[in-house]
Amino acid sequence: MTGRLDRIGLLAVPALGFLAAIYALPLAMLLAKSVQTAEGFSLAEYRAFFADDYNIRVLARTLRVAALTTLLAFVIAYPTAFAMSRAKGIWLTVFLVALVLPMSLGVVVKAFAWSILFRANGVLNSILMGIGMTERPVRMLFTETALIVGAANVFLPFMVLPIYSVVRQLDTRLPEAAASLGATPWFRFTRVTLPLTLPGVVAGSAFVFSMSVSMYVIPSLIVGERQQNLSMLIARSFLYLRNEALGSTIAAILLAIAIAVVLLSGWLATRLGARR
Amino acid sequence: MAGMTQQAQERHYLDVWGVAKSFRGTRVMSEMNFRMDRGELVSLLGPSGCGKTTLLRIIAGLMEADQGDVVLGGRNITRLPAHRRNISVVFQNYALFPHLTVAENVAFGLRARGTAKSACAGPVEEALKLVRMEAFAGRPVSALSGGQQQRVAVARALVVQPDLLLLDEPFSALDRKLRETMQVELKALLRDRGITAIFVTHDQEEAMGVSDRIAVMNAGRIEQFADPSTLYSRPATPFVMDFVGLSTRLSGTVTHSDGHVSIVGTDHGEVTAPGAYPPGTPVQVGVRPELAAPGPGENTISVRLADVMVLGSKTVLHGAVHGEDRVMCELPGIRTGLHRGEPVQLGWAVADTLIHEAAP
Numbered sequence: 001m002t003g004r005l006d007r008i009g010l011l012a013v014p015a016l017g018f019l020a021a022i023y024a025l026p027l028a029m030l031l032a033k034s035v036q037t038a039e040g041f042s043l044a045e046y047r048a049f050f051a052d053d054y055n056i057r058v059l060a061r062t063l064r065v066a067a068l069t070t071l072l073a074f075v076i077a078y079p080t081a082f083a084m085s086r087a088k089g090i091w092l093t094v095f096l097v098a099l100v101l102p103m104s105l106g107v108v109v110k111a112f113a114w115s116i117l118f119r120a121n122g123v124l125n126s127i128l129m130g131i132g133m134t135e136r137p138v139r140m141l142f143t144e145t146a147l148i149v150g151a152a153n154v155f156l157p158f159m160v161l162p163i164y165s166v167v168r169q170l171d172t173r174l175p176e177a178a179a180s181l182g183a184t185p186w187f188r189f190t191r192v193t194l195p196l197t198l199p200g201v202v203a204g205s206a207f208v209f210s211m212s213v214s215m216y217v218i219p220s221l222i223v224g225e226r227q228q229n230l231s232m233l234i235a236r237s238f239l240y241l242r243n244e245a246l247g248s249t250i251a252a253i254l255l256a257i258a259i260a261v262v263l264l265s266g267w268l269a270t271r272l273g274a275r276r
Numbered sequence: 277m278a279g280m281t282q283q284a285q286e287r288h289y290l291d292v293w294g295v296a297k298s299f300r301g302t303r304v305m306s307e308m309n310f311r312m313d314r315g316e317l318v319s320l321l322g323p324s325g326c327g328k329t330t331l332l333r334i335i336a337g338l339m340e341a342d343q344g345d346v347v348l349g350g351r352n353i354t355r356l357p358a359h360r361r362n363i364s365v366v367f368q369n370y371a372l373f374p375h376l377t378v379a380e381n382v383a384f385g386l387r388a389r390g391t392a393k394s395a396c397a398g399p400v401e402e403a404l405k406l407v408r409m410e411a412f413a414g415r416p417v418s419a420l421s422g423g424q425q426q427r428v429a430v431a432r433a434l435v436v437q438p439d440l441l442l443l444d445e446p447f448s449a450l451d452r453k454l455r456e457t458m459q460v461e462l463k464a465l466l467r468d469r470g471i472t473a474i475f476v477t478h479d480q481e482e483a484m485g486v487s488d489r490i491a492v493m494n495a496g497r498i499e500q501f502a503d504p505s506t507l508y509s510r511p512a513t514p515f516v517m518d519f520v521g522l523s524t525r526l527s528g529t530v531t532h533s534d535g536h537v538s539i540v541g542t543d544h545g546e547v548t549a550p551g552a553y554p555p556g557t558p559v560q561v562g563v564r565p566e567l568a569a570p571g572p573g574e575n576t577i578s579v580r581l582a583d584v585m586v587l588g589s590k591t592v593l594h595g596a597v598h599g600e601d602r603v604m605c606e607l608p609g610i611r612t613g614l615h616r617g618e619p620v621q622l623g624w625a626v627a628d629t630l631i632h633e634a635a636p
Binding site for chain 2: 171173174176177178179180181182183184185187188191192195196272
């Protein structure tokens, strides 16, 4: 049995080799620059990064935007996943196409589409002013809210699909059993449905959080340079400041956040899954 | 619990009245009437698609009837949601909560009714003792065997002291030996506690073993609702005769009737059956296999033996017949000297002969 499993394990070799050559090795070489100075190993770059208030603000904004994006995506995705799990035939196809097709459109097209909606003389402001909700156009483009809404839109499939795959396998008799035992709809949801679907939520949140914490194109298009995040800071360090040490330091911090998210979600998933 | 104390003087404890149900325009149940008394163990028996599970789900409140009423203990519960009916369900796959331990599963119903965690321990332990699972309280349910899972499901359903217990094919996931043990055990448990319960099953032996009365269902209707012995010895319809125990079954036409008995001509000879039927009536006659024996009787037919099955406690003879007809005979113990291909005479009493008008 073990021997068979070992040989099946060999099937992972191409993926591991690819990851090592294309991802791990260059990344390690890059990150090494963050602790390398003329005098040898040093954490000076990290000290300098955290000493700067501006960097702290960018770090905080990055984490806040990622957290709120994840939350918004979750709130929209969770009921959607249930609707999808009940959908049959053509409706399921419609759902899946609606989720997957926009991914092929690319962020740039979407961002320009949003600007039609959100800009000062855009559709949304025209409606608001038309019905007298506001005298002057509300600033929507270039705000953090617009960024969060846009990012949640782009990353939504990565929240819906993991939750959907868990919800689809949920035994519908479990909520029925709970009901026959006297559980109200709210009790059924909080004690049965939600706990059993949490692994999907954890996986989806890990996807969306790690993608929105490191996103570059979406904030560049929606909020621009005025409200930078960590990725934009990294790009600026490499491209404009030509400061490889600073760039790789921030990259290392971003990577640390991503690793923390993966470890945390992995731990949560096994904890939640351990008892079944 | 509250509902159990009052209304004991109601004539029928459970009264399902005029219930109808359609799925996507197809009537699966119309004008269903079904009544049972407190403390009775009743089975809904029928082939898949006969509506037995639909009826169970309507009683449980997991499905809404298009029309009709469900009255339990004098209380009309037709419009009550499942969680306010105090009717527990044991599901076919047990539907234990996979994220909870055995004890947490059993405590679920109590917690759902607002019982404090500390107050659950006593009743949970008692319920687990009832099904001899107290040693497993802290285990995850995934670590249990099928029989153990069923015991936990029963404990979980009983701990809330339901007014009615519904069991949907509760034994079908167990292997044969375990199934029989569990049937005996569960029946004794329900009897001791005076539980009113409805079993849904497609297995006639199971239904006859566990219930006081059996409702044989077919195509959304109850064909006969009677105790097991009546059902077996006096099936009301050809469907019941066929579904509850195999028997010899011959198609024929009434040739003569004297007002007390009718003579029926079949492919295998004349058969006399009790009851008056006008000559020319197409009928089905039959006899339970253990009531027939080799050799001539009041009724005698001749067939060639198609098979002789020695099963240990009994030997079963099958006659070679055509079409829908069936000829069989069960003899106690191991019989030798009967061989496949040999001609044989089978005889039985007129009083044991079953006769039904053939379905048009």
